[in-house]
Amino acid sequence: METRHFTRREFMKVGTILAAGLSLPVGAARLFAAGLEKLVKTTRVVWIQGQSCSGCSVSLLNSMDPEPVDLLTQIVSLVLHQTIGAAQGETFMQTLNRVAQEGDYILVVEGSIPLEMPQACVIGGRTLEEILVQLIPKSKYVIAVGTCAAFGGIPAAEGNHTHAGSVRKFMEKHHFSVKNCLVNCPSCPAHPKSVVGTLAYLAGHGYPDVVPETLTPRMFYGHSTHDECPRYHYYERKLFAKYLGDPEGCLFKLGCLGPITYTRCPHRQWNNGVNWCIRASAPCIGCSSPYFAQRKDFPFYRKGELQHAVNYTENERKGEK
Numbered sequence: 001m002e003t004r005h006f007t008r009r010e011f012m013k014v015g016t017i018l019a020a021g022l023s024l025p026v027g028a029a030r031l032f033a034a035g036l037e038k039l040v041k042t043t044r045v046v047w048i049q050g051q052s053c054s055g056c057s058v059s060l061l062n063s064m065d066p067e068p069v070d071l072l073t074q075i076v077s078l079v080l081h082q083t084i085g086a087a088q089g090e091t092f093m094q095t096l097n098r099v100a101q102e103g104d105y106i107l108v109v110e111g112s113i114p115l116e117m118p119q120a121c122v123i124g125g126r127t128l129e130e131i132l133v134q135l136i137p138k139s140k141y142v143i144a145v146g147t148c149a150a151f152g153g154i155p156a157a158e159g160n161h162t163h164a165g166s167v168r169k170f171m172e173k174h175h176f177s178v179k180n181c182l183v184n185c186p187s188c189p190a191h192p193k194s195v196v197g198t199l200a201y202l203a204g205h206g207y208p209d210v211v212p213e214t215l216t217p218r219m220f221y222g223h224s225t226h227d228e229c230p231r232y233h234y235y236e237r238k239l240f241a242k243y244l245g246d247p248e249g250c251l252f253k254l255g256c257l258g259p260i261t262y263t264r265c266p267h268r269q270w271n272n273g274v275n276w277c278i279r280a281s282a283p284c285i286g287c288s289s290p291y292f293a294q295r296k297d298f299p300f301y302r303k304g305e306l307q308h309a310v311n312y313t314e315n316e317r318k319g320e321k
């Protein structure tokens, strides 16, 4: 296949699209463009999947700016990926060992980690735990992509037998420092703009400003969905939607978790800006929250919605599950 090389103008275009999609100021476009250029030239990415459905990888392949082929062949030097990488079987394991020896890469982890049942996640005959203990110390940065890696997510739901947990819990268990190293990019799945933007920022400018409690970059996760919701004016006037799919009214009484969920969904939306949950008249189910999918008694869509939402909000405020 003939390879194409991005020009500076094209990097600027992608940087501008990334920044505009997140309503970031014009200076952010230049930051992203410079970061993308550095990502191409000097930064290798190792992507490891643990307890995951591969949804975050599929989401990355839905990237439109840049398109997936450009992203994976021209921008991100993806040296390892279990499902979309060329190296498989013995070659994959040999590459893993070589890369781990060389160091100097950004490690992306997708999926949670079975903290008390290492044998529940095995890659090429080795446990994920062994592989991460090998890869983390030699990495420049670690990105936990998706809510499973960032906070535990669906595999960590109440009652799971593997004690699935986040990358942060794994690093703390093994006494690896998360400070200025680990960045969480939650959402189920992670949004391609957040992943590409974080990679570009790390490559070009280093560790970003993060929310200390969640280690999420403020530029992508600094505002709640509620703060920027197009239905906020209904909320203020206490005009509530009456049924799922109601095109009018705030969805709070139908269980919307927008007030406690931090993403730029109202700006960048999904599928290249085609739509997002609230525009489709469905409540935000809090997919980027640390509490997503944790409790058995808290289904995504609920009856007695107001009470549940209030309890959930109160518990989160008090730091309880």
Ligand code: SF4
Residues within 6 Å of the ligand: 225, 226, 227, 229, 230, 231, 232, 233, 235, 249, 250, 251, 252, 256, 257, 258, 259, 278, 284
């Ligand atoms: S629909 Fe949800 S996010 Fe939007 S204003 Fe209502 S509660 Fe907030």
Ligand code: SF4
Residues within 6 Å of the ligand: 187, 188, 225, 261, 263, 265, 276, 277, 278, 283, 284, 285, 286, 287, 288
């Ligand atoms: S609106 Fe809420 S549930 Fe929907 S994608 Fe955004 S954070 Fe996730």
